[in-house]
Amino acid sequence: MAAKMSKKISAASARSHTRKTKQKTSISLLSGMFGKIVAVFFVGFLAYAYRAIQPPPPKICGTPDGPPVTAPRIKLSDGRYLAYKEHGVSRDEAKHKIVFIHGYDSNRHDAVVATGLSPEVVESLGVYIVSIDRPGYGESDPNPKRTVKSLAFDVQELADQLGLGSKFYVIGFSMGGQAVWTLLKYIPHRLAGAALLAPVTNYWWPNFPANLSKEAFSHQLPQDRWNLRVAHYLPWLTCWWNTQKFFPACSAAAYNPGALSSQDLELMPTYRARTDLYAQVRQQGQHESLHRDLMIGFGTWEFDPMDLENPFPNKEGSVHLWQGDEDKLVPVTLQRYIAQRQPWIQYHEIPGAGHMFPVLDGMADKIVKSLLIGEKNVS
Numbered sequence: 001m002a003a004k005m006s007k008k009i010s011a012a013s014a015r016s017h018t019r020k021t022k023q024k025t026s027i028s029l030l031s032g033m034f035g036k037i038v039a040v041f042f043v044g045f046l047a048y049a050y051r052a053i054q055p056p057p058p059k060i061c062g063t064p065d066g067p068p069v070t071a072p073r074i075k076l077s078d079g080r081y082l083a084y085k086e087h088g089v090s091r092d093e094a095k096h097k098i099v100f101i102h103g104y105d106s107n108r109h110d111a112v113v114a115t116g117l118s119p120e121v122v123e124s125l126g127v128y129i130v131s132i133d134r135p136g137y138g139e140s141d142p143n144p145k146r147t148v149k150s151l152a153f154d155v156q157e158l159a160d161q162l163g164l165g166s167k168f169y170v171i172g173f174s175m176g177g178q179a180v181w182t183l184l185k186y187i188p189h190r191l192a193g194a195a196l197l198a199p200v201t202n203y204w205w206p207n208f209p210a211n212l213s214k215e216a217f218s219h220q221l222p223q224d225r226w227n228l229r230v231a232h233y234l235p236w237l238t239c240w241w242n243t244q245k246f247f248p249a250c251s252a253a254a255y256n257p258g259a260l261s262s263q264d265l266e267l268m269p270t271y272r273a274r275t276d277l278y279a280q281v282r283q284q285g286q287h288e289s290l291h292r293d294l295m296i297g298f299g300t301w302e303f304d305p306m307d308l309e310n311p312f313p314n315k316e317g318s319v320h321l322w323q324g325d326e327d328k329l330v331p332v333t334l335q336r337y338i339a340q341r342q343p344w345i346q347y348h349e350i351p352g353a354g355h356m357f358p359v360l361d362g363m364a365d366k367i368v369k370s371l372l373i374g375e376k377n378v379s
């Protein structure tokens, strides 16, 4: 009886054990499947996210899928082509040779100083200007290996191939003005003089007092602050950030009126009207032009312009910095600080001016004359 009972019990317990095992198995089977589904979704999401943040390849000028080459170009030592445009008197007649470097979202046609210069100044001073397409813009090949430094050597190679001589002048506007700092750093011995027009400041240059750059940064539009933070801290996300539709991206690219001073709003139609050749600006894609600019300009620099030495200790040339005091894109407070730290820079602050002041009537003449012949009575 006892044996029977125990058999029964064991049979029952065995059955219940089996049931439990079945339940457990189906639960673990379910959770196993759920886990797998989650894992598959997660991997899928990662793959999607990875693809989403990959910039599309550029459409390189002169390749079968790319835009045609229409500009004169030089071949650089690493095989890239650099496009340029010549203005003013011919190279042979020139008494003063200037290289012009354009800003963000622009190209060689938009050489604000060259296009605004009066024929009298061009003739009397024998001014020759060559404007370039910075790498990735217009018809210049992209430079995925671009650094803060590389543009200085691109410009030097251009000057040598065009035979501009041992020294030449350089003028840069906005992000092109920022690039002029790199020429002053790496090839100062090749420069006869330099003018920086509303050069873009980098909030992370270490010599800015933290409270000053913080205060200046806080005056930027919220979307610009986020865009610059992404470019500085997460440069690999820059392309996605600037092309996604969830958050507004960079106001300079979107021509957001909120980022323009009242004078800039007035000048904007003039500025845009001159840009019938603008279609070329981004024709090779936005990543190697616009996004690369942000990643370099607001990235971590190899040097700080406030540490530069005076390139002309014997006054054999001059460096000029021009800035509007109502510029909403480049904070005047930071520019003043740079000018104060670097007394060898001739600082011209233009009252009431925004970021676009180089297109004001007569401004190109002032800028060029002060650079070439040191004319006083400017601004």
Ligand SMILES: *[C@@H]1O[C@H](CO)[C@@H](O)[C@H](O)[C@H]1NC(C)=O
Pocket (backbone or CB within 6 Å): 209, 211, 212, 215
């Ligand atoms: C930053 O701090 C310095 C020294 O403490 C002070 O003189 C200056 O006014 C401050 N600047 C700003 C913008 O707060």
